[in-house]
Amino acid sequence: RRAAARARAAEECRTADGTRIEVVANCGSAEDARVAAANGAEGCGLLRTELLFLERATAPDVTEQTAAYQSVADALAGKPVIVRLLDIGGDKPAPYLPIGPEENPALGLRGIRVGLAHPDILDDQLRAILAVRPLGQCRIMVPMVVGLDELRQVRAALDRVGGGDGVELGIMVETPAAAVTAAQLAREADFLSIGTNDLTQYALAMDRGNAAVAGALDGLHPAVLRLIEQTVAGGARHARWTGVCGGLASDPLAVPILVGLGVTELSVAPAAVADIKALVRDLDMVCARDHARAALDCAGAAEVRQLAREFAR
Ligand code: PEP
Ligand code: MG
Numbered sequence: 372r373r374a375a376a377r378a379r380a381a382e383e384c385r386t387a388d389g390t391r392i393e394v395v396a397n398c399g400s401a402e403d404a405r406v407a408a409a410n411g412a413e414g415c416g417l418l419r420t421e422l423l424f425l426e427r428a429t430a431p432d433v434t435e436q437t438a439a440y441q442s443v444a445d446a447l448a449g450k451p452v453i454v455r456l457l458d459i460g461g462d463k464p465a466p467y468l469p470i471g472p473e474e475n476p477a478l479g480l481r482g483i484r485v486g487l488a489h490p491d492i493l494d495d496q497l498r499a500i501l502a503v504r505p506l507g508q509c510r511i512m513v514p515m516v517v518g519l520d521e522l523r524q525v526r527a528a529l530d531r532v533g534g535g536d537g538v539e540l541g542i543m544v545e546t547p548a549a550a551v552t553a554a555q556l557a558r559e560a561d562f563l564s565i566g567t568n569d570l571t572q573y574a575l576a577m578d579r580g581n582a583a584v585a586g587a588l589d590g591l592h593p594a595v596l597r598l599i600e601q602t603v604a605g606g607a608r609h610a611r612w613t614g615v616c617g618g619l620a621s622d623p624l625a626v627p628i629l630v631g632l633g634v635t636e637l638s639v640a641p642a643a644v645a646d647i648k649a650l651v652r653d654l655d656m657v658c659a660r661d662h663a664r665a666a667l668d669c670a671g672a673a674e675v676r677q678l679a680r681e682f683a684r
Contacts, residue, residue, distance in 0.1 A: 376649035380411030384648045386630065387655050393636040394648045395451070397616060401439070404446035407641035411648060414451035416564065416638025417512070417616040418443055420496070421459045429467050430492055436499030444508050451510060453564065453616075453638075454500050455543065456525070457492065458482050458514040462580070468492075477578060482515020482543075487524055494532050497525075501534045510539040512564060517548040522559055543616070545569035550598035553605025553613075563606045564638065567617025571595050589672035590619040591679070596628065596667055603633040614638060624679035626650050631663030 384394045395416035396407030404415060423431050423439055431439070444452050459465060460481025468489065473479035486493035503509045513525050522542060529535035544550050545566030553563060567590040568579060574594050577584040599615070606613040614636030619625040621639040626647060629637065639647050662682050669675045 372649070373646070376645045379652070380645035380648060382411070382648075383413065384651050386651055386659070387653060388657070390630075390656050391635065392630060392651045393614070394644055394651065395453075395614075395636060395638045396641045396644055397638050398443060398641065401442035401446050403641050404443045404452075407644060408447055408450075410641055410644040412447070412450070412641065412644045414453070415443060415447055416453050416614055416636060418452055418454045420455060420457055421463065424457055424459060424465055425463060427465070430465070430495070433495050433499045433502065436496060437502040440500055440503045440509060444503050447508075449505070449508060452508055453510045453512050453541070455512045455514055456483060456486055457496060460485055477572065477580075483513050483521050483525065484515065487521065490528065493525070493528050497528055497532050497535065501532065501538065506534075507538055510541060510561070511535075512541050512543055512562075514543045514566070515545060515569070516542045516556065517546050518552070519556055519559060522556065526559070544598075544602045544613075545573070545617070547574050547598060550602045550605075553602040554608045555605075557606045557609040557611045560611065562612050562614070563602055564614045564616045564636070565599055565602055565634075567595065567599075567615055567619040570598060570617065571619075574598055587672075589676070590617065590622075591625055591628070591666070591675040592672040593667055593669050593675060596632065596663070596675070599629070599634070600632050600663075600667065607633065612636060621647065623647075623650055624676060624683065627654055627659050627682055628663045628666050628675070628679065630654055630656070631659030631661070631666075 395414040396412040397417040398404045398415045399419045462476040470480045539561040541562035542560045543566045571590040572579040577588045603613045616638035620637040621643045666675045
């Protein structure tokens, strides 16, 4: 089965009945991007740029950032690269970002809130992304969005630095606020990508870093699935695609449900690309939709997982 999956890894991915599902990879470095490409990734659905910013005295300058993003773009040979704007905060401190100690860092200055509070850092990152060639291979994704205002401020920053016309600008849906107002956000966002790690944490009110609740922190909770359903519906109202770049996209039990809910892009761990593609190729959309509907009606994550195991058989 593994060998069969590998043999078809480079082919584009469709369900058994022909629905196109893009399988791309989450990357943190050019090495990740090379592994992803070798495994058949159709691009990078989430470039975690924060790794470049941590554990140093000053922020990386435009030249250093451009080189890093260009190496990822090159490793993926023209395929789309979704660059997530800096997503650090109180829990991942950087000396040049004076964010004081916070009682609840997950609810504090993090994601795009940091970039909007430090426009110099945001502008430099945008300049670096726009310097990657070919222009347009890199798309821009805004983390931790809760409303249209933040997206508009990033668009204003793009106008300020110049040269970003025609570059796609999308959002991460990882707060319940963004999920339930997806239709409004999709009016101005080019795409929606659901960060199920944070979306689950915020929907279930369970800290993703707290071992005491880690066992119950499951993105297959029907509450999270309903937020995903709302996001897809909101995106579709404005003909925007919705992907998933959180850990749920790499979970074989979750993939049929996500596809059944109308998600058309899955951004997964680089080494998982071939297997997830193989799984999608076995799916029939009518069955996947029925399965997703049944999952939405379950009483909890354990019940959804049981249902998903039966579906897999
Ligand atoms: C997520 O929240 O699901 C996500 C992809 O981002 P991160 O795990 O980096 O917060
Ligand atoms: Mg996140």
